[in-house]
Amino acid sequence: MTSPAIVTKGMSRYFGDHKAVDGVDLNIPSGSIYGFLGPNGCGKSTSIRMLTGLLTPTRGSVKVLGYELPHQAEALRVRIGYMTQKFSLYADLTVRENLYFVGRIYNLSGKVLRARVDELMVLYHLEAIDKQLAGSLSGGQKQRLALAAATIHDPDLLFLDEPTSAVDPENRREFWERLFDLCGEGKTILVSTHYMDEAERCHGLAILENGIKRADGSPQALMQRMGANVIEIDGGNNQLRQLKNQLIARPEIISAAQLGTRLRVLVSSEVPQPLIYLSKQLGRDEQKAQRRLQQVRPSLEDVFVTCTGNRNEFSP
Amino acid sequence: MNFHHRIAAIVSKELHQLARDQMTFAMIVMIPLVQLLLFGYAINTDVRHLPAGLVNQSHSAYARLLANSVEATQVVQFHHHYTSVKAAEQAITRGEVRAVLILPQDFTERLAQGKTLGREQPPVNAMDRPEQRPAAQWLVDGSDTMITAAIRGLRNMPLDELVDREVYQPVPSFEMVPYFNPEQRNVVNIAPGLVAVILSMTMIMFTSASLVREREQGNMEFLITTPVRPLELMIGKIIPFVFVGLVQAGIVLALSHWVFRVPINGSLLTIGIATLLFIMASLVLGLLISIRAQTQLQAMQMTFFILLPSILLSGFMFPYEAMPVAAQWIAEVLPATHFVRTIRGVVLRDADLGDLMPDISWLIAFALLGLLLAALRFNKRLD
Numbered sequence: 030m031t032s033p034a035i036v037t038k039g040m041s042r043y044f045g046d047h048k049a050v051d052g053v054d055l056n057i058p059s060g061s062i063y064g065f066l067g068p069n070g071c072g073k074s075t076s077i078r079m080l081t082g083l084l085t086p087t088r089g090s091v092k093v094l095g096y097e098l099p100h101q102a103e104a105l106r107v108r109i110g111y112m113t114q115k116f117s118l119y120a121d122l123t124v125r126e127n128l129y130f131v132g133r134i135y136n137l138s139g140k141v142l143r144a145r146v147d148e149l150m151v152l153y154h155l156e157a158i159d160k161q162l163a164g165s166l167s168g169g170q171k172q173r174l175a176l177a178a179a180t181i182h183d184p185d186l187l188f189l190d191e192p193t194s195a196v197d198p199e200n201r202r203e204f205w206e207r208l209f210d211l212c213g214e215g216k217t218i219l220v221s222t223h224y225m226d227e228a229e230r231c232h233g234l235a236i237l238e239n240g241i242k243r244a245d246g247s248p249q250a251l252m253q254r255m256g257a258n259v260i261e262i263d264g265g266n267n268q269l270r271q272l273k274n275q276l277i278a279r280p281e282i283i284s285a286a287q288l289g290t291r292l293r294v295l296v297s298s299e300v301p302q303p304l305i306y307l308s309k310q311l312g313r314d315e316q317k318a319q320r321r322l323q324q325v326r327p328s329l330e331d332v333f334v335t336c337t338g339n340r341n342e343f344s345p
Numbered sequence: 346m347n348f349h350h351r352i353a354a355i356v357s358k359e360l361h362q363l364a365r366d367q368m369t370f371a372m373i374v375m376i377p378l379v380q381l382l383l384f385g386y387a388i389n390t391d392v393r394h395l396p397a398g399l400v401n402q403s404h405s406a407y408a409r410l411l412a413n414s415v416e417a418t419q420v421v422q423f424h425h426h427y428t429s430v431k432a433a434e435q436a437i438t439r440g441e442v443r444a445v446l447i448l449p450q451d452f453t454e455r456l457a458q459g460k461t462l463g464r465e466q467p468p469v470n471a472m473d474r475p476e477q478r479p480a481a482q483w484l485v486d487g488s489d490t491m492i493t494a495a496i497r498g499l500r501n502m503p504l505d506e507l508v509d510r511e512v513y514q515p516v517p518s519f520e521m522v523p524y525f526n527p528e529q530r531n532v533v534n535i536a537p538g539l540v541a542v543i544l545s546m547t548m549i550m551f552t553s554a555s556l557v558r559e560r561e562q563g564n565m566e567f568l569i570t571t572p573v574r575p576l577e578l579m580i581g582k583i584i585p586f587v588f589v590g591l592v593q594a595g596i597v598l599a600l601s602h603w604v605f606r607v608p609i610n611g612s613l614l615t616i617g618i619a620t621l622l623f624i625m626a627s628l629v630l631g632l633l634i635s636i637r638a639q640t641q642l643q644a645m646q647m648t649f650f651i652l653l654p655s656i657l658l659s660g661f662m663f664p665y666e667a668m669p670v671a672a673q674w675i676a677e678v679l680p681a682t683h684f685v686r687t688i689r690g691v692v693l694r695d696a697d698l699g700d701l702m703p704d705i706s707w708l709i710a711f712a713l714l715g716l717l718l719a720a721l722r723f724n725k726r727l728d
Contacts, residue, residue: 083727117567133354134571
């Protein structure tokens with residue numbers, strides 16, 4: 030069993046009164062893809078910046094690849110790759126010039142550098158655009174170039190801050206294929222995202238909200254451990270909206286969301302028989318007969334909704 | 346090994362970016378070229394052809410003769426004639442003329458009596474002794490001291506020829522031998538100083554924008570996660586512009602020499618060394634600005650904050666010795682002051698580095714300490 034890639038205890042970062050990250054404990058095993066899932070402003074980027082040594086934690090300890098941060102940050106830098114949220118390579122250099130520059134900054138030179146750049150060009154489908162200025166590339170091309178640059182020195186640990194936010198679904202799928210390849214080579218990857226489908230691909234996951242870690246574990250474990258049952262109410266007609274408002278007023282109902290003609294309701298697991306409970310709630314109106322209730326498998330989105338205290342519109 | 350390697354990477358990156366920025370590339374050549382031609386021809390402290398007015402209340406032949414001989418000095422040109430002193434004063438207020446010559450009714454009598462005219466200073470209470478009063482009067486827009494001085498130069502104009510007397514030539518108390526610029530041409534002093542001004546301008550501007558731009562465009566967040574060291578980054582940012590600066594200095598000096606016949610008396614090596622030191626000091630100053638500034642606009646404002654005193658206090662425009670002590674202290678801090686002194690010394694007076702040691706050492710100290718400070722101040726963190 031290899032030692033974990035990232036261990037933090039009570040990692041916190043305050044900006045004045047604002048607690049951007051507050052007491053986050055992490056234990057991320059080597060060789061896995063680990064995801065930070067959360068809405069914008071939940072502390073994903075701030076956490077990544079602390080883990081890469083760019084920000085000093087206000088409190089708590091951070092250990093990455095065995096280096097104590099922030100004071101061993103310089104030694105760590107050659108072993109990590111970082112793909113920033115915003116494209117951070119040079120828009121006025123060509124694809125090839127950018128890769129050469131980054132390679133040389135990481136002390137590659139001569140034949141080794143040339144071979145590595147050529148290899149990455151093939152791997153990330155950049156050969157056809159090698160003389161194009163980076164500023165003129167499409168979102169997907171920029172993302173491939175950025176990943177190529179972040180991995181040029183063959184780092185053990187890769188940080189990707191919302192890497193797919195400006196990329197179409199086709200490219201996103203390809204991008205994830207690449208991440209699994211890299212993971213297969215033994216690299217640890219930490220990726221932040223606000224896409225549920227991406228989060229579901231991760232081996233491990235931390236759900237962040239307002240700088241606090243609400244839950245962590247594998248997506249499957251999170252779904253199993255979720256403190257709620259998911260029931261879909263099908264049928265009926267446009268009275269669903271009214272029903273939704275009626276339901277979420279009740280404390281046992283964590284959330285209710287309309288999906289087309291269905292209403293997806295999360296019922297707290299404290300309720301012993303959720304189906305019976307819910308059918309009682311449907312009331313006595315004539316439409317009750319038309320509605321069908323069915324317990325379904327929870328999705329990561331349900332987990333997210335349960336964890337983030339986003340119970341309903343009326344909660345404080 | 347790694348140290349040089351990463352510096353080379355940054356230098357090559359900067360050169361690629363510079364080569365792609367055609368406007369900047371063009372300005373590197375155009376700024377020294379155009380500015381030198383402009384200043385070489387335009388800046389002139391010999392005041393000529395001032396628009397002037399004439400109030401002739403005498404109407405004598407002598408008055409006309411005097412007006413002609415005053416115009417013949419080329420200092421003034423009588424564009425307008427006014428009938429009264431009041432009208433003339435209004436013309437000065439309107440800005441129509443810069444000075445007015447008033448020839449009084451008794452001009453001819455005064456001229457005939459005029460023992461003093463153009464010969465000696467009138468006594469303090471000249472008005473009490475009519476025989477010693479000047480023959481005519483100048484009213485001058487005194488706001489520009491340069492113009493006042495030019496008219497004042499006319500005050501002692503000898504008028505003996507006018508009244509057909511033997512020309513009286515007073516023997517000066519002193520003989521004067523102007524070294525280094527015997528013809529007293531302004532451009533000789535301006536051209537070397539212009540090297541200092543142009544280099545201050547372009548060098549500080551280049552580096553002050555460089556780090557801020559990377560921060561603004563988001564490159565910095567990536568760059569600081571790489572193993573690059575602050576000192577490597579600073580040196581790598583400076584080197585490409587050292588060559589740019591040397592090219593600019595070369596253009597200014599070559600053009601001054603060939604177009605404006607400015608003598609290059611010192612050795613090219615000495616000029617090169619002095620210029621190199623100043624270029625580095627200016628680039629480092631730009632880096633310090635770049636580290637402090639949050640946006641490119643702020644960097645630009647700080648650049649101008651440094652630039653204006655560099656032009657006005659460095660001795661380029663006005664003699665250093667003429668400034669009050671407090672201004673001299675400020676001037677002493679600026680690298681431009683030391684370089685204006687150095688480059689004039691080398692180019693015009695063939696001074697060697699030994700003669701200019703205090704200035705040279707200041708430039709070296711400024712560049713090295715500044716570079717060190719920049720590297721220390723540059724934080725590879727975001728907090």
